[in-house]
Amino acid sequence: MKPNLKIAAAEAKPKIVTILGATGSVGRNALALVEGAREKFQVAVLTGNSNAKLLAEQARRVNAACATIADESKFSELKRELQGSGIKAMAGQKAIEEAATVAADLVISAIVGIAGLKPTLAAIKSGAAVGLANKESLVSSGKFFMEARHHHQYGWCKT
Numbered sequence: 001m002k003p004n005l006k007i008a009a010a011e012a013k014p015k016i017v018t019i020l021g022a023t024g025s026v027g028r029n030a031l032a033l034v035e036g037a038r039e040k041f042q043v044a045v046l047t048g049n050s051n052a053k054l055l056a057e058q059a060r061r062v063n064a065a066c067a068t069i070a071d072e073s074k075f076s077e078l079k080r081e082l083q084g085s086g087i088k089a090m091a092g093q094k095a096i097e098e099a100a101t102v103a104a105d106l107v108i109s110a111i112v113g114i115a116g117l118k119p120t121l122a123a124i125k126s127g128a129a130v131g132l133a134n135k136e137s138l139v140s141s142g143k144f145f146m147e148a149r150h151h152h153q154y155g156w157c158k159t
Helices: 005-011 025-035 052-062 072-082 093-099 113-126 135-152
Strands: 015-020 041-048 066-069 088-091 106-109 129-132 156-158
Touching: 015 025, 015 093, 015 113, 025 041, 025 052, 041 052, 041 093, 052 066, 052 072, 066 072, 066 093, 072 088, 088 093, 093 113, 106 113, 113 129
Parallel strands: 015 041, 015 106, 041 066, 066 088, 106 129, 129 156
Antiparallel strands: none
């Protein structure tokens, strides 16, 4: 007897997703996919570089638990934009790395350039599957990433 797939799909728990670099072009596209399938995804964290207004808008739209901005000088603006939403605001490079380790089923790493290296490695070490949309991490540290992937036994999600 075949299982009733509609019932199984309806009972499936949403996947928890973090998007590193959500305000960039790849991150915005990834977020659009998540928004198009809200029943399948729950957003834990969104990060951005310096566009506090866009990051706050995105976080409010998907009811993210946390929004983290790399540029510490934009922290006040981010907090002001998120006021009353219940969404936690964080700032700085260390906060971006911390955001990458928040419990998630999938971390989409869309931070441009070498800046994505440490947060992506932190996501790998946390045990989440990583959707890598940042070639610089592999080009500059591919062997290191592959060893970390093997050591922490997680899978790649090709994006």
